Amino acid sequence: MKLIVGLGNPGKQYDQTRHNIGFExxxxxxxxxxIPLNQSKFKGMYGIGLHxxxxxxxxKPLTYMNLSGESxxxxxxxxxxxxxxxxxxxxxxxxxxxxIRLRQKGSPGGHNGIKSTVAHLGTQEFNRIRIGIDRPTPGxxxxxxxxxxxxxxxxxxxxxAVKRSAEACAxxxxxxxxxxxxxxxx
Numbered sequence: 001m002k003l004i005v006g007l008g009n010p011g012k013q014y015d016q017t018r019h020n021i022g023f024e025x026x027x028x029x030x031x032x033x034x035i036p037l038n039q040s041k042f043k044g045m046y047g048i049g050l051h052x053x054x055x056x057x058x059x060k061p062l063t064y065m066n067l068s069g070e071s072x073x074x075x076x077x078x079x080x081x082x083x084x085x086x087x088x089x090x091x092x093x094x095x096x097x098x099x100i101r102l103r104q105k106g107s108p109g110g111h112n113g114i115k116s117t118v119a120h121l122g123t124q125e126f127n128r129i130r131i132g133i134d135r136p137t138p139g140x141x142x143x144x145x146x147x148x149x150x151x152x153x154x155x156x157x158x159x160x161a162v163k164r165s166a167e168a169c170a171x172x173x174x175x176x177x178x179x180x181x182x183x184x185x186x
Contacts, residue, residue, distance in 0.1 A: 001048075001055040003081045004029060004169050005072055007090040007113040009147075010062040018133040019065060019146040021158060022089040022113075025129070026060050028166040033058070042074040043067075054173040057081075068113040069120030076121075087127040087172060088117060089165055091146065095132025098157025100165055102129050102181040127177045129168060131161045 006022030014020050030037050035049035035058055046059040057079065061071035076086065090113055095101055105125040108114035118124050136145035150158050168184045 001057055001079055001081055001085065002173060003057045003059060003072075003075060003079070003086045005059045005061065005068075005086070005088045007065060007068050007088065008060060009064050010060075014147065016149050017147050018091055018150060021091045021131045021133065021162065023060050024158075024162045025089045025131075025165045025169070026058050028162055029058055029169055032166060032170070042071050042078065044071040044075065046075065051170070052173055056173065065113040065116075067116055069116035069118070072117055073120040083121065083123065083126055084177075086121075087129065087169060087177070088114070089129045089131065089169075090114060091133045092130035093133060093135050093142070093146070095130060095134070097132055097134045097150070097154045098161045099132035100129055100161050100168070100184060101132075102127070102168060102177070102184050104128075104177060104181065127172070129165050131158075131165060133158075 006026035008020035008023035030047060033049060033051040035047040037045045037047045037058060039046050043063045044059050044061045046057055048057045059075055061068040063071050090111060104127055107124060108118055136142060168180055171180045
């Protein structure tokens with residue numbers, strides 16, 4: 001079974017914010033894979049289904065960003081999911097808006113959701129898709145920025161990034177992550 005996790009914060013007030021772009025990818029996959037997020041357990045909303053013959057679990061942790069690892073660890077333990085079968089999708093301040101970067105390991109880089117995930121998994125070595133949200137303008141705090149919405153001119157870039165991230169997830173169900181990484185990190 002493959003576990004695809006999108007990081008974000010629960011609640012309508014966080015919909016469409018920069019920090020919730022991981023949730024947007026999970027919503028896109030839910031529609032594409034016909035896997036409804038209709039189960040609530042493990043401090044998250046999730047759905048399980050088949051896509052191209054591969055069993056897939058889509059997860060949106062509802063712990064708030066800083067505690068995302070709790071939900072991920074609980075799902076992995078319950079379903080006995082191996083580390084190589086995990087893919088985490090999240091926002092990244094160090095990439096320009098709309099840019100995606102796939103990696104197999106790395107430090108949290110200040111991202112609290114990834115800090116929590118690393119703490120609960122006990123390793124920095126897991127598959128991930130980072131989606132660029134850029135940095136705030138001088139004088140704006142990082143929390144205000146990541147909890148803010150994209151500017152109208154940024155939305156086409158983010159929609160494209162969500163689409164490409166979902167495509168990369170689908171590709172990962174058919175081939176090794178390293179191969180997918182080489183294709184999507186062009």
